[in-house]
Amino acid sequence: MTTTAQTMTAVALDGLCDGFADSTHQAQQVFRRVLAAMAEPGTVHSLEPGNAPAPLSSAAYQICLALLDQETPLWLQPELASAAVVNSLRFHCGCGIAHRLDKAAFALITANGDCSLAAFNQGTFEYPDRSATVIVEVRGLDAERGENCGEERSELVLEGPGIRQQRRVRIDGFDAGWMQRLADNHALFPCGVDLILTCGNQLMALPRTTRATLIGQEH
């Protein structure tokens, strides 16, 4: 069959940010770090520094470039849905923007938004894999160090698959409300969403299997 390569019409898109210079290898490298993060919840992984359309972090942007395409509707919290973000992701990933939370395969939210995790697709008992993956922009991430961090940093104890006994992490911006959301989400297993937390060029994952408690409140 005769086919012609899609010719990109040169349209000036508002705030368009570069994609990967070498999509094959950069996407692979980003994926491997996300995979390592998902496999060992609470571990912090750094991506190569790179540009991102404001207000997205570089890590969140790179994860989108690596994983999204026309098959993955994306829901954006309004604060993140700048023209630059929407245009860049549409152009590089070809992903559609979901207008309903429960229709999204991926979502981009911020930790200080009041977005309920339960509003996203939770999957079903037959197909729990169909649930959403939620990328949460946080103000800071730390794994098992940084004792003298700011007071508002919550120190968490994590347990579950991928964690040998326990892992301690600090997540800047996770308040009591978030702890409740994590607990509710975990209780839905095998359903529930999976979280990827991002900050700057760093990321950490909290899949649905991870049980999180605030230090001092465990048991």
Add this chain to the structure above:
Amino acid sequence: MYVAVKGGEQAIDAAHQWLAERRRGPKETGELSVSQIRSQMRLAVDRVMTEGSLYDPELAALALKQASGDVVEAVFLVRAYRNTLPRFLYTCPLDTRTMTIQRRISAAYKDVPGGQVLGPTYDYTHRLLDFTLMANGDAPQGPEPATEPLEACPRVLEMLNREGLIEGPDGQTEQSPGNQDPEPGDITRDPLSYPADRSVRLQALARGDEGFLLALGYSTQRGYGRNHPFAGEIRYGQAAVEIAPEELGFPVVIGDIEITECDMINQFGGNQTEAPRFTRGYGLGFGQSERKVMAMALVDRALRARELGEELSTPAQDEEFVLSHCDNLDSSGFVSHLKLPHYVDFQSELVLLRQLRREFQQRSEQRSPSSGQVSSESKQESEA
């Protein structure tokens, strides 16, 4: 002295080299060209295109040459190649009403508008080996074929539909031309899940193995899910392929492909609230693939049993059974994988089997100390 088997790499290379020689055959015979295969083995080419799910007669012919004529192997080559091609666009649905007809028959009516057109068919040949083909390769010249292929002729089932005697193509009872078909599924992107909708079933059947579908279709004729088929229409010819790029806003033709289409008229249904009407089964394939599309239409109809409220009792009606076993890449791959080494698993079985036999013997000896012999055919069973 035992030495572990080594040199897998050299063995593979040597095997491939030998294979290449055997494929070529003796040098005294002429090399078969791809264009010869394409033009003189066209029905094999058509089958490879249909089951290979790629319309490209030249590549299908190449695959047949490379596979030494093994159709299933050629299908595999084409599928593996197809899988590496990027997708640029989806075409518009084919409109077979406007196709150029080379052959078109209906077994339901003596004559139909547009006429019965026999076209190039083996149907009424006497199956006598033609030794002149062996002598000089030239078939005796027959009468001049009709010069002009028939222009678009109406579908037989549409005429029935106009009278309300048969359900619509999508199984709807009311003829609703404005009705948009739902977006079809795509098993090459999303794995099959059950229950599968009809578009997905038809896609699987179109790619499915002709022999498997033929046997299943045949079984429905012999009573295993009988549904009283009539070959409403079988047509073969060229259909235009159109694309409708968003920036253009209208469809453009990018080329013609040869297809065969089969509309089967089947057993009528109906109840207190719905007037009885015929049901239908559908088959479509690339090139001239009549046996395949007829079998496909029979199986398509059989698989609609649930939707039509029929009792599910036969293999051809069993959606999961049919769809999960119709692909010959799946089946030939998994059967042939038994050739791979399994000695770790076999060793595991040996260890257990010897232990079980030892214990069996001990038990027998305890039961009858005098005759401690255990025959070699002692009833030991183990999981395969």
Add this chain to the structure above:
Amino acid sequence: MSTQLANSIDAGGYNFAYLDEQTKRMIRRGLLKAVAIPGYQVPFGGREMPLPYGWGTGGMQVTATVIGQDDTLKVIDQGADDTTNAVSIRRFFARTAGVKTTELTTEASVIQTRHRIPETPLQAGQILVYQVPIPDPLRFIEPREVETRTMHALQEYGVMHVKLYEDIARHGHIATTYAYPVKVNDHYVMDPSPIPKFDNPKMDDSPALQLFGAGREKRIYAVPPFTRVRSLDFEDHPFEIQRWDESCEFCGATESFLDEVITNDQGGRIYVCSDTDYCRQRQHTTPKKQEAYP
């Protein structure tokens, strides 16, 4: 599509590691879900590979999806690096991805395997990719996907225990010796692929990430590191692994999985390690068999 399309096409016209980027993204998304739901079989749009179904296409798709330029790949079949299928798959990746390959378990970052887990304990950061023929452990009890999917959803695993117990009633032992079902993270019952049950304990609490690919059946699943993997058993019939009275002819190993080799038609046989790399390392570092077993 646009920029995501035409990168890293090699001289042969195929993309890095053969699969196109869209397919890789689809499998990558599936792998992340598989890791997030340990032991659950994620359906994925499996692609035709240039090797037949049943010959490792699932494992190959997973490997092609995770592997990068900096990886070192090891491929084993029946524990051995030099069996024809292992050679063929290793060559495929050397050709299509240009990655470094190795036979050393300790040197590999990605190991693709058929039917064995290496004897040398795996380390954190390593990825073990299993080739899987029939991913559903319930398939031999209930052939219908429609049924088994519901059974997994409801954790209705009683039939599996019944089947194992029938073995005990008949033979005095559980008669499953390979592809021995396990329960992952106390939730899903999972098929560990046709590894001998000898290897099952290695899956439990492993520091490595374990990924499973079934190409023909179009399923992927995973066991994250440090995850509980328990072989199904009964209190009065606890799970146990195979043992041999013999030792490896080459390295004298008594703790490894041994292959039986028939040496003549008079019943002569010897035993050798199925894991060729493990055996070779031992031959370099340990005294000969005779000295080890006076």
